[in-house]
Amino acid sequence: xxxxxxxxxxKVTEKGxxxxxxxxxxxxxxxxxxxxxxxxxxxxxxxxFQGNSAPDKSGLPSDRFSAERTGGSVSTLTIxxxxxxxxxxxxxxxxxxxxRDIGELFFGEGSRLTVL
Amino acid sequence: QKEVEQNSGPLSVPEGAIAxxxxxxxxxxxxxxxxxxQYSGKSPxxxxxxxxxxxxxxxxxxxxxxxxxxxxxLLIRDSQPSDSATYLCAVKGNYGQNFVFxxxxxxxxxx
Numbered sequence: 001x002x003x004x005x006x007x008x009x010x011k012v013t014e015k016g017x018x019x020x021x022x023x024x025x026x027x028x029x030x031x032x033x034x035x036x037x038x039x040x041x042x043x044x045x046x047x048x049f050q051g052n053s054a055p056d057k058s059g060l061p062s063d064r065f066s067a068e069r070t071g072g073s074v075s076t077l078t079i080x081x082x083x084x085x086x087x088x089x090x091x092x093x094x095x096x097x098x099x100r101d102i103g104e105l106f107f108g109e110g111s112r113l114t115v116l
Numbered sequence: 117q118k119e120v121e122q123n124s125g126p127l128s129v130p131e132g133a134i135a136x137x138x139x140x141x142x143x144x145x146x147x148x149x150x151x152x153x154q155y156s157g158k159s160p161x162x163x164x165x166x167x168x169x170x171x172x173x174x175x176x177x178x179x180x181x182x183x184x185x186x187x188x189x190l191l192i193r194d195s196q197p198s199d200s201a202t203y204l205c206a207v208k209g210n211y212g213q214n215f216v217f218x219x220x221x222x223x224x225x226x227x
Contacts, residue, residue, distance in 0.1 A: 033214065042219040043160070043204065056214055091159055104150065105206070105215055107159040 002026065004108035006092050012114045013082055021077045021111045025094030032075050033095070033105065034067060038088045046090075049075065082115045089113070119143075120207050120218035128224045135192040137221050139205030142186070149181055149188045150206040153199075154220065160204055164190065195225045 005024040013019050025032050034046040045059035049069045060066070064082075069075040079086055089110040095103040119142040129135045137151075148167055152160035166172045166179040166188065178191040188207075192199055205218040 035217075043217040045214055045216070048214040059214075104162055104165055106162065110159050 004092055004094050004106055006108035006111050008111055010112045014116050016081055018080045019082055021090050023075045023092030029094035029096050031095040032069055033093045034077050035091045036088045084115045087113055087115045120205055120216050122205050122218040122221045124219055125222040126224050127221055129195050131225055131227050133195050135195045135223055137190040137203050139188045139218055140186055141207045145209050146207045148208040151190045152204040154202045197225045197227050200225045
């Protein structure tokens with residue numbers, strides 16, 4: 001499809017395990033964002049990639065969280081040693097904006113993570 | 117630290133009425149403003165974007181921006197039960213800054 005694609009759509013894991021969440025942005029979009037949304041809560045910014053610039057990691061809640069973006073396209077968000085408070089929907093979004101332009105954000109369907 | 121504030125609601129309006137959703141932001145250098153709709157269990161979808169002071173209309177939706185007052189609003193005319201959702205206000209500066217979202221306002225349109 002032409003939209004932002006995320007996988008897996010649902011992930012159940014045990015406390016202490018590592019998980020990887022994948023995001024495939026809209027083709028040609030230079031900016032990619034990860035947000036987290038806990039049940040009934042707003043969007044919490046995690047990390048932002050813009051082209052080849054260093055990512056803005058200011059929203060990552062702890063050093064157990066990391067993300068990379070390979071070849072300026074697909075991104076993987078990794079959570080190590082998962083905790084129950086990591087349970088949330090992880091949303092990826094992409095934007096066609098370059099560094100100095102204004103662009104709209106388009107979201108994927110999210111990856112729902114449940115840590116038992 | 118940029119902040120975006122919205123009344124969490126719920127805001128209840130009767131079918132056919134005008135729903136008015138408000139958003140204020142703290143960062144004066146913010147340049148772009150967006151309204152997203154999020155149905156329960158779904159991801160946010162873009163409704164409107166506005167970049168200049170004044171009104172922007174798209175169908176039943178009108179976005180209003182007042183940069184001097186750091187205020188952006190969304191009006192929904194002829195509200196329908198299908199408009200019942202959480203509405204998220206988002207703000208973005210230039211030069212690679214990220215999007216900052218408000219907590220959202222839950223709208224309920226009563227048949």
